[in-house]
Amino acid sequence: MTSRNAPASAPPAQAVEIKGLTKFYGSNGRSKPALDGVDLSIPRGAIFGLLGPNGAGKSTLINILAGLVIKSSGSATIWGIDIDEDPRNARAAIGVVPQELNLDSFFAPAELLDVQAGLYGVPKSERRTDELLALVGLTEKANAPARTLSGGMRRRLMMAKAMVHSPPVLVLDEPTAGVDVELRLQLWTTVRELAAAGTTVLLTTHYLEEAEELCRIIAIIDEGRLVACDETEALVRKVDEKKLSLTLTAPVNALPPALQAMGLALETPDRVVFHYKPSRAHVGEVLAAVAAAGLAIRDVSSEETDLEDIFLRLTRSGTSS
């Protein structure tokens, strides 16, 4: 944490590149890896979501990038700088807001940012204390004792603290875990503003809605392995499945074999469901077949697949039940 001089060459296409990243904690050779050969590329300018359940390995990955955890094998570059070859400059290219907030309670926000800037060797003339406080909505609290800050203010202060050396990459480890809805929306706004100002953001979350709402690209990890990584929309489209529900005007005991053969099923005596891939199935034919079988339809509805479904399908929680 002594240099803020990231190389001034052309910005890399990938803000972060990770290859085969593996981490075994402890010396017990039989232990399961917390990270198991993870490959990831985070394009410059993206808000990138690393999604996974508790214990998936999200913090381990982030802490390796931050230089807080030593990887077992694999490689990582931040802003084109290899974390092994040039750990100092790699660390200067990243700002990290850890999952556990450890706010030094004797400094007022402005003081805290100044001290932090000093640690990174940012000259006084280049400090952005006021700008950063404004960015996270703490201008009015600039000189307030830290103990008077609410939980939400502390989180936003930690984001400002991670930005004092103007890193091109900001990493937020579960920024909204356990915060209320209002604060979560505030933090999303701050993240979007940082991204709009050109910062690449990597955030971890176990909230599917958050990743879907905020992130352009989502990687899903579970038990240390990458199980999916794609543009958010593509990830949702990839699953390409919809559920069609038909409510019948009169209940039936069973479906005619012809309809069963098409994949239709009776969910309740008056409801027929059909799981289908929109790119392949023709709903018109299904409806015609139902009508031809003499069943009258009172109502039709169709549901899109959301990230929750994808997540359940891709991780063990989907197969254990």
Ligand code: ADP
């Ligand atoms: P997440 O952030 O996704 O919840 P973590 O990276 O914190 O996951 O943890 C991944 C796995 O590594 C878990 O099984 C966890 O118990 C283990 N782990 C994390 N930190 C340590 C540590 N310091 N020592 C030993 N095991 C750890």
Ligand code: MG
């Ligand atoms: Mg974690």
